[in-house]
Amino acid sequence: NRVKEFLEQFTFDSLDMVGTLEREETNWILVKDPEGGVHRVKVGNFLGRNHGKIVDMGDTFVAVVEIVSDGTKDGWVERPRTIKLSGL
Numbered sequence: 001n002r003v004k005e006f007l008e009q010f011t012f013d014s015l016d017m018v019g020t021l022e023r024e025e026t027n028w029i030l031v032k033d034p035e036g037g038v039h040r041v042k043v044g045n046f047l048g049r050n051h052g053k054i055v056d057m058g059d060t061f062v063a064v065v066e067i068v069s070d071g072t073k074d075g076w077v078e079r080p081r082t083i084k085l086s087g088l
Helices: none
Strands: 016-023 026-032 038-041 052-057 061-069 076-084
Touching: 016 076, 026 052
Parallel strands: none
Antiparallel strands: 016 026, 026 038, 052 061, 061 076
């Protein structure tokens, strides 16, 4: 029951991490969408179409946990994924 965030309209694989930023004691991840826009996100934000929540970050990665169907009628599982810094 929450409003979807902007980066949830894109597939996970279409997003690229392009850097990090520290501003006012908050660490941000810079994520580029497939249309060329760059967005600031942090731990707790969502991205991708499968309810991907950012759970950790570092200078070269962002860790996300998605909620995806396990193939059964009512089954869902958490799937960890990572976006690595582009150019590494």
